[in-house]
Amino acid sequence: MRRTAPAEERERRDGHAGHAGHTGGSGRREPLRTEFTFELPRGYVDEAGVVHHTGVMRLATARDELVPLRDDRVRENSAYLSVVLISRVVTRIGTVDDIHPGIIEDLFASDLAFLQDFYRRINAEGHTRAAVTCPACKEEFAVNLAGGRLGES
Template sequence: MTLQTEFEFRLPKGYIDSEGSLHRDGIMRLANARDEILPLEDPRVRRNEAYLLVILLARVITRLGDLRDINPGVIEKLFASDLNYLQGLYNRINGNGSSKLPVVCPHCDEKFELELEPAGES
């Protein structure tokens, strides 16, 4: 069994870069302890705790469209709905890791697990 460490996603709206290009598809990796500890020392986070999310996402998003250098400036320019989506994805993949729902077939009573894939993720 291998551990999945990278997760593809599709933003609801997308990031528009300085040339007007739209970037919606990306990859987020699992966070490590360093990703969650180092931003706490950042002066921007000390001034405003909400900025922690911006720095965390900049650290764990490895690709957004054609962009490979995802920095806080990119995350700051996301639409609010995309930021909310990415926060939810971050919490899901770095939480208990379970996106399976136990279900029972209404026809044959067989029990199985259904893998949930939230809208926008692939």
């Protein structure tokens, strides 16, 4: 399923240009980014003992947020909502592309917390950057929560 549209197609469809969306340096709209890569802090350990660190999360739709509310597991335990929701929007973890609530249940707590925050950032804030302050020198800078190895910028 295609989730991005070239600027010309969106402008033709919307009937106007430049009123919504981010524009690049050329004054043209950039395509909507709908998938974001991430790197889990600890990693998902599959049945064979292989640890998977990288993955992909897509933007959530209204349906993604509504469907879990009809799930009996969520009705019985509201805390399960995030497990079902995250399982709907994570499309891949390592080589595992059949993501379901059971996979998310098997994540370490720190990885689930990371994915919950990542979900909030890309869906509510629209980016994966976070402002941080160095505890040693007190310098403020931005880090990209989408991943990268330690020491990379």
